[in-house]
Amino acid sequence: MSDTAPLLSVRDLRVQFNTDEGVVRAVDGISFDVAPGETVCVVGESGSGKTVACESITKLIPMPPGEIAGGEVRFDGDDLTDASEKQLQSIRGDRIAHIFQDPQGALNPVYPVGAQIAEAVRLHSDVSKAAARDRAIDLLDRVGIPEATNRVDDYPHEFSGGMKQRVVIAMALAADPDLLIADEPTTALDVTIQSQILNLLRDLQDEFGMSIIFVTHNLGVVAEVADRVVVMYAGKVMETGSVHDVFERPSHPYTKSLLECLPGIGRSMEPIGGSLPDLTAPPEGCRFHPRCPHATADCRSGSHPELLEAASDHRAACVYYGPGYDVSAIRGDGEAETRATDGGRDDSHDSHGDSR
Numbered sequence: 074m075s076d077t078a079p080l081l082s083v084r085d086l087r088v089q090f091n092t093d094e095g096v097v098r099a100v101d102g103i104s105f106d107v108a109p110g111e112t113v114c115v116v117g118e119s120g121s122g123k124t125v126a127c128e129s130i131t132k133l134i135p136m137p138p139g140e141i142a143g144g145e146v147r148f149d150g151d152d153l154t155d156a157s158e159k160q161l162q163s164i165r166g167d168r169i170a171h172i173f174q175d176p177q178g179a180l181n182p183v184y185p186v187g188a189q190i191a192e193a194v195r196l197h198s199d200v201s202k203a204a205a206r207d208r209a210i211d212l213l214d215r216v217g218i219p220e221a222t223n224r225v226d227d228y229p230h231e232f233s234g235g236m237k238q239r240v241v242i243a244m245a246l247a248a249d250p251d252l253l254i255a256d257e258p259t260t261a262l263d264v265t266i267q268s269q270i271l272n273l274l275r276d277l278q279d280e281f282g283m284s285i286i287f288v289t290h291n292l293g294v295v296a297e298v299a300d301r302v303v304v305m306y307a308g309k310v311m312e313t314g315s316v317h318d319v320f321e322r323p324s325h326p327y328t329k330s331l332l333e334c335l336p337g338i339g340r341s342m343e344p345i346g347g348s349l350p351d352l353t354a355p356p357e358g359c360r361f362h363p364r365c366p367h368a369t370a371d372c373r374s375g376s377h378p379e380l381l382e383a384a385s386d387h388r389a390a391c392v393y394y395g396p397g398y399d400v401s402a403i404r405g406d407g408e409a410e411t412r413a414t415d416g417g418r419d420d421s422h423d424s425h426g427d428s429r
């Protein structure tokens with residue numbers, strides 16, 4: 074973790090939905106920090122709770138049926154779980170911006186894009202209409218809209234998908250936010266455009282100095298943009314650490330399985346077998362145990378393992394994680410092999426890789 078005080082600190086956050094089928098514990102006691110200027114990627118399969126976690130920060134989830142059932146979200150020292158709707162609206166407007174997968178949804182089809190960006194500028198700063206329009210042109214230019222002066226009066230439908238997402242990013246930047254929460258902002262775009270948008274976000278972060286939470290199910294994207302990674306599964310954080318540590322020494326079998334599906338890094342390239350548990354009745358023990366190739370009796374009972382820090386700033390929620398732990402030293406035959414004690418990885422004994 075960074076030495077700087079975190080800009081955002083999420084502690085034991087629990088978010089649930091009260092549905093006819095039961096209580097869906099979508100986010101179940103997660104904790105993570107985001108330092109100023111840092112990019113944290115929240116990654117995990119579809120349904121793991123990434124969006125609910127990130128939308129709960131400024132209470133964007135529908136409440137009801139959703140409710141924050143516990144925990145704390147501190148932003149720049151203030152507890153947002155206690156904030157009134159008015160305070161949250163002001164924070165969403167001024168300090169925490171969200172961008173989503175579908176840029177169309179964020180733009181009003183009946184107004185020119187420049188007018189929408191200028192309105193966002195005027196919501197956050199006391200400037201004239203003319204100055205706000207100039208700022209809108211600047212922002213369009215900054216996010217890479219060619220000939221911004223000529224495009225400022227165009228309507229959203231006159232832009233391609235990638236260009237629309239750039240316009241949405243310009244709107245988000247109109248407030249000069251401290252934190253940008255980007256939820257799968259490139260998923261709907263083709264691969265070339267995806268990589269342009271990722272590069273753009275990186276450049277903008279250097280220029281504007283904001284923190285970014287980037288939600289994705291794609292570890293390839295994580296490798297491109299993240300400083301730190303939060304790996305989520307079934308409402309829990311399974312592993313967190315620097316992008317380097319998590320990619321070089323994945324310490325939770327779930328992370329390891331995700332990495333093995335990644336082109337260029339993974340060996341198996343097969344999707345992880347099985348599916349996420351029913352969040353109204355999650356399994357006892359580790360939530361991943363029904364799909365874990367290393368699961369033992371210890372994993373199938375009791376409560377979900379705590380996140381433990383065995384290496385500096387690298388934590389994992391696995392019953393076998395601890396000093397010197399090596400994920401590859403655990404057998405999946407019902408008996409846990411003793412933990413490695415030297416802290417080193419020995420891929421020649423990688424039971425996971427050999428078993429495929």
Ligand SMILES: Nc1ncnc2c1ncn2[C@@H]1O[C@H](COP(=O)(O)OP(=O)(O)OP(=O)(O)O)[C@@H](O)[C@H]1O
Binds near residue numbers: 097117118120121352
């Ligand atoms: N309004 C809702 N009512 C009931 N359940 C919900 C609601 N919104 C989300 N959920 C449930 O919460 C869980 C987490 O959903 P969430 O959208 O956060 O997952 P995700 O990891 O972001 O998935 P994706 O990558 O597909 O967006 C899922 O089981 C989902 O069905």
